Amino acid sequence: VKVHDLPTPALVVDGPTFEANLATMSAALPGDRLRPHVKAHKCTSLARRQQAHGHRGFTCATPREVVGMARAGLGDDLLLANETIDAQRLRAMANCGGRVTVAVDSDATVSAAAANGIREVLVDVNVGLPRCGCAPDDAARIADLARGLGLDVRGVMGYEGHVYVFPDRAERSRATEQAMEFLVAAHEKVGGDVISAGATGTFDINTWATEIQAGSYALMDTAFAPMVPQFRPALYVLATVISVNDKHAVADCGLKALGMDHGNPAIDSADVWLVSDEHVTFKPEQRVAVGDVVRVWPAHIDPTVAYHERMHLAAGAQLDADITDTWEIDLRGW
């Protein structure tokens, strides 16, 4: 089977580009310096490729990701870098057979973790992004509370996602340093071996963290690529042209095949006009015909992958490349 034979819309991984992204990252952040984030791909087969590049620990955003990774034999060191008080899901993680650490940022999340069999936690510290995480000066209290309930506090985590507002690397570096000052200060009081932080966008900036939680680097997308040109987009949605006239063409890839929070996708040598439920309308530079296939590059990978049941690994970037493997996207849902 070649790329252009796939039923569409289909998620396709450009294999050589993907492997180059993994190699670039593992050279920069070898072994346990990287804790790849599986939320970006939700795929244990892909995670196994990351493991082959030397990374044993993984970051997850949902309990189902944690449990699914453990079931797939990838449970050496799983971090739920997110808060939950769902007793059933906490117990499922505690009993999944892997080593599981969860983030906590409040009395309620500490209590829920301790009450449902979780053994290890990181204190999640807000370092500037308006999302989860305790105030930096509350981290020691949270850690004491956790230890008092018998939990092992491995250290701290914090996500400097707000630095993405700075496309300029120097500004992003300054903002990262400010964010990490909060996290390092919290860590001094909390203790433990782990300072977990970051992101693909700060992978070569954040030297304060002991480990980097990067996800986007593996498959990359059009929104992030300009910020970290070391990694190139390696995932597209293959679509078939189903209608053509003298003004535009339409392919069968729409809102239910693409994460749209970062805007429209890109199509090679074309202007994208409109995306609706099952269609993308575009103006190609060169005439296309019904039955032609096109590569639709998502603006944001993570919510794109979450729509699909599987992704196909291609031996090259071209539309006539061989499909060498098909990977179930087996970590969807919650």
Added chain:
Amino acid sequence: VKVHDLPTPALVVDGPTFEANLATMSAALPGDRLRPHVKAHKCTSLARRQQAHGHRGFTCATPREVVGMARAGLGDDLLLANETIDAQRLRAMANCGGRVTVAVDSDATVSAAAANGIREVLVDVNVGLPRCGCAPDDAARIADLARGLGLDVRGVMGYEGHVYVFPDRAERSRATEQAMEFLVAAHEKVGGDVISAGATGTFDINTWATEIQAGSYALMDTAFAPMVPQFRPALYVLATVISVNDKHAVADCGLKALGMDHGNPAIDSADVWLVSDEHVTFKPEQRVAVGDVVRVWPAHIDPTVAYHERMHLAAGAQLDADITDTWEIDLRGW
């Protein structure tokens, strides 16, 4: 089980509002005047409620929707209101056991339908939206081509989705009339019993079509509701507050639980600040606590539903309403 007991994020249908939406529509467009579009909900259990309101025919956007509807015993008259040249999927529809009509707008789509066992078609006419559909003055040629290959041409279809740029009803009416002039003229040359068109947003404007393809009316969303106040939002994502500080709160409903093409969702009595993969950050008017649940109202239903495995039917709008049924979203994918 009550609404607030559900594991989150969870899709919840406010049952009485949903039933009122169905009743309002079936009073306006009884029986075969409405061909409900299943792409808005992708759920055969929900379609069965629409059937109970008197509608026998359904509109689909994907082959999987067609085949799934037929398997569920809802195949009296299924229209794929979309183009495909996928031989395997065309054959699956032709052999699904239901009555299946597909849209065609080109030589290639006519040939593919005829070659793969499809028996009935509608000629899809472009009435102004830059998407699929042949030029109005090409419709007769397409119909002749189809009949020459042994296909039964039931009539025409056209989707006046471009009229949504006019929130003002009078302007929308004028634009609909212009669009339908193209479709009626094409129908005069094509023949057949069917003029299929529309949409929830023109359900009480489009008097030219013999049947209206409306989907959004059943569950409605925040983007469409102001345009057709006869229908009220009946679907929300239930989310649990997982982190709170003095500036904002965070709930567990993010980009992978929400269609984002029409922008951020709304939360009752709160300002939504930020949506990321698994989080929504918001500023509540009244203090909330970790463990509270909130209703997150999607801006666009269709791509929201497509992320979820099931939706829960609630006996009322309140968070302590009983869950009376759980419906699999069984028509996802392609």
